[in-house]
Amino acid sequence: MDATIQSAPAQVAEPAAIVAALKTNAGNPKGVRASFAKGQCVLGRFTSAREAASVTKSKSFTAPSKVLGRFSVGGGNPKVADSNRVVLRGLSLHIGNGKDATDMLFENAPVHFAKSTGQMLEFLTVRAPGPDGKPDAQKVKAFSAANPETLNQANYVAGKPVPGSFAGVTYFGIHAFPVTNARGLTRFVKFELIPAGGEISLSDEEAKTKADDFLQQDLKARIVGGGIKFRMVALLDQPGDPTMDVTLRWPGEDDRQQVTLGTIELNALSDNEPCDETIFNPGTLAAGVAEPPDEIFAARKLAYAISLARRRSEIAQP
Structure with a gap:
């Protein structure tokens, strides 16, 4: 009988x-976010759809309001190339x-790369650069074999062409959120942003x-040319959907x-201070929208605040 690699339970x-x-x-760049370091702040409006109230009583989604947004490219390198696939x-x-x-x-993937904080830390640790500036390929391979779900995000992104515009990307909220509507009915949903003009992609x-x-550059041109629109939707749960494991999609999720909760219109550039001075x-x-129950969401709340404190300290240093 062939031996199989089994992952040990990840610690918190x-x-x-x-x-x-x-x-x-x-590479420890100073004064920037730990993740999604490269970005641009924008301003706009949210216009609610009539059917939003059937999903949630939250006034964030049932009433019109101003919007502050930030488009970004993943990773902690603020100089990453926009063409990085x-x-x-x-x-x-x-x-x-x-x-x-x-x-x-x-983000432009419907899943996360880890289902627990322990697994997330191990994922990052095995990819830490060695003396030659590169991670140990054998360690990465062994970890991936023992934790195949950690490749779900990368495989999804690899299966898509390079995004040609921030305006032409479908963005996913990877967590399952408990929402309560005006009648008091609570259920899980996933949030998604669908580009009004369709997806825009590039060949390699x-x-x-x-x-x-x-x-x-494309973002600035589109803002000057009239702005960018997305339709915000809530995907409705079904019995048995995984709500605790953010490496998994819901069965038949695309169908x-x-x-429709409403429309996001982003029609002005902002200097980055409103986005960078906080989180x-x-x-x-x-x-009307409660916290998702998964471990990664709970950790993100703390990690974002820690990252903010760290970059403020680095900026303040002479």
């Missing part, structure tokens, strides 16, 4: 250790005001000809019943 890891590992793998593209949103505000974090050959900041806090959720 402190969010500070995860932030440190992210920074190490990026293996890093994520992200969009963070602050919708609503005061106690009715909600922060939403989206086209991507090679692009400037390192071509996504930023799920979805409800898009995953724990900022207006009544």
Whole structure:
């Protein structure tokens, strides 16, 4: 009988250790985010759809409001090339005001690369650069064989062409959120942003000809030309859906019943100070949307605050 590699149960890891590992793998650039370090702040509006109230009573999604957003490229390197096909593209949103505000974090993959903090830290640790500046390929291979679910995100991204515009990306909120509607009915949903103009992609050959900041240039041109629109939808749960493991998609997720919550219109560039002086806090959720139950979400709340404190300290240093 052939032997199989089995992963040992991952221990709980402190969010500070995860932030440190992210920074190490990026080369420890100073004064920037531990992840999604490269980005551009934008301004816009959210217009709610009539059917939003059937999903959630949250005023973040049932009333019109201003929006603060940030498009970003994944990883902790603020100089990463926009044509890099293996890093994520992200969009963070602050919708609503005061106690009715909600922060939403989206990326162009529907799953995370780890289901627990311990697994996440180990994933990052085996990819830490060695003396030659590269990770140990054998360690990465062995970890991936023992933890195949940690490849789900990378395989999804690898199966897609290079994004040609921030405006032409479908963005996923990877967590399952408990939402409560006006009638008091609570269920799980996943949030998704669908580009109004369809997906925009590049071939690998086209991507090679692009400037390192071509996504930023394209974003500015589209804002000047009238702005960018996304349709925000909620994918509705079904019995048996995995809500605790963010490395897994829901069965038949792409064909799920979805409800349109409204439209995001991003029509102005902002200097980056409003986005950089604080965080898009995953724990900022207006009544009607509760915190997802998975371990990664709980860790993100702490890790974002730790990353903010670290970059503020680095900026303050002479």
